[in-house]
Amino acid sequence: MKCGQIGAAAIPGTRRAGVAVEFATGETVQRAGSMRAKVDGFLDPTTNSISYVVSDPETKRAAIVDSVLDFDPEAGRTTTGSADKLVAAVEAEGLSVEWILETHVHADHLSAAHYLQGKVGGRTGIGAGVIEVQRTFGALFNVEREVAADGTQFDRLLADGETISIGNIAGRVLSTPGHTPACSCYVFGDAAFVGDTLFMPDSGTARADFPGASVRKLYDSLRRILALPPETRLFMCHDYGAGGKREIAWESTVAEQRRSNIHCRDGISRETFMATRQERDAGLSVPRLMVPAVQVNIRGGRMPPPERNGTAYLKLPINLL
Ligand SMILES: N[C@@H](CCC(=O)N[C@@H](CS)C(=O)NCC(=O)O)C(=O)O
Ligand SMILES: [Fe+2]
Numbered sequence: 355m356k357c358g359q360i361g362a363a364a365i366p367g368t369r370r371a372g373v374a375v376e377f378a379t380g381e382t383v384q385r386a387g388s389m390r391a392k393v394d395g396f397l398d399p400t401t402n403s404i405s406y407v408v409s410d411p412e413t414k415r416a417a418i419v420d421s422v423l424d425f426d427p428e429a430g431r432t433t434t435g436s437a438d439k440l441v442a443a444v445e446a447e448g449l450s451v452e453w454i455l456e457t458h459v460h461a462d463h464l465s466a467a468h469y470l471q472g473k474v475g476g477r478t479g480i481g482a483g484v485i486e487v488q489r490t491f492g493a494l495f496n497v498e499r500e501v502a503a504d505g506t507q508f509d510r511l512l513a514d515g516e517t518i519s520i521g522n523i524a525g526r527v528l529s530t531p532g533h534t535p536a537c538s539c540y541v542f543g544d545a546a547f548v549g550d551t552l553f554m555p556d557s558g559t560a561r562a563d564f565p566g567a568s569v570r571k572l573y574d575s576l577r578r579i580l581a582l583p584p585e586t587r588l589f590m591c592h593d594y595g596a597g598g599k600r601e602i603a604w605e606s607t608v609a610e611q612r613r614s615n616i617h618c619r620d621g622i623s624r625e626t627f628m629a630t631r632q633e634r635d636a637g638l639s640v641p642r643l644m645v646p647a648v649q650v651n652i653r654g655g656r657m658p659p660p661e662r663n664g665t666a667y668l669k670l671p672i673n674l675l
Pocket of ligand 2: 458459460461462533550
């Protein structure tokens with residue numbers, strides 16, 4: 355990966371004063387001086403994923419975004435160290451979890467949504483495009499009869515423009531397909547959880563070569579996110595430290611991304627973006643955990659049901675991916 359310029363505000367934990375935030379529709383969701391969402395990021399260094407606990411400091415209501423279930427593919431063993439850090443944070447702050455959200459069906463790590471719901475409650479939610487992902491990967495793994503392509507594995511399918519709140523902090527769903535058909539960006543006040551659609555400015559954007567991906571739609575989704583107010587805090591789902599050239603970081607702003615994102619800063623045309631993205635995708639390999647991750651994540655973070663001997667198994671398609 356190339357190394358670009360990261361502004362000071364990209365450092366995790368940077369705080370700014372409350373600001374008025376308006377969505378493109380003009381709806382004001384947070385006024386000057388009002389309470390901002392508190393955002394805590396938790397890095398899983400094995401998959402370079404960042405999970406978030408986002409909460410309303412006034413009401414102590416919270417959402418968990420993009421949790422990780424640890425998985426050792428050699429042994430086929432799951433552990434819950436990463437997820438338990440989220441549970442501990444929720445308990446330490448006395449939070450009441452309303453939502454356990456996925457920005458998309460992750461291809462590089464397993465979701466702990468199902469595990470977490472058993473621990474802290476809340477409703478699971480994912481973009482309504484999950485149905486298309488379930489159709490595509492249900493066929494690919496030949497599990498169409500076991501995994502209904504109707505999203506019922508999640509409590510709520512979230513459509514573009516839907517409002518979801520955390521206590522007094524109003525939120526909105528932006529459908530951002532491209533990396534996958536189910537990608538969504540969740541905007542709570544001035545904090546937007548962008549999933550993989552955007553990476554840190556020096557690292558660009560999500561790959562658009564998975565089954566069901568669209569580099570054209572990805573460009574439109576990027577422009578939607580970048581049309582949010584410039585001071586909007588953007589929280590990434592992954593960071594790889596620009597190929598080890600800097601510390602891992604996960605917070606940026608719309609203004610920073612518009613100024614310096616290597617793939618989609620202002621002035622980069624759709625054609626140039628598409629060519630850059632396709633060139634990079636041509637050299638990428640299948641993510642290390644894609645095969646187990648997708649099978650679990652289209653099931654809302656559940657393993658396949660145990661077989662007659664009591665053991666659950668995942669499939670490995672041969673010469674397909
Ligand atoms: N080496 C990583 C691959 C990570 C990967 O492919 N990440 C996806 C997100 S799921 C991506 O969009 N990467 C963008 C890029 O590498 O340009 C792994 O094996 O997990
Ligand atoms: Fe992803």
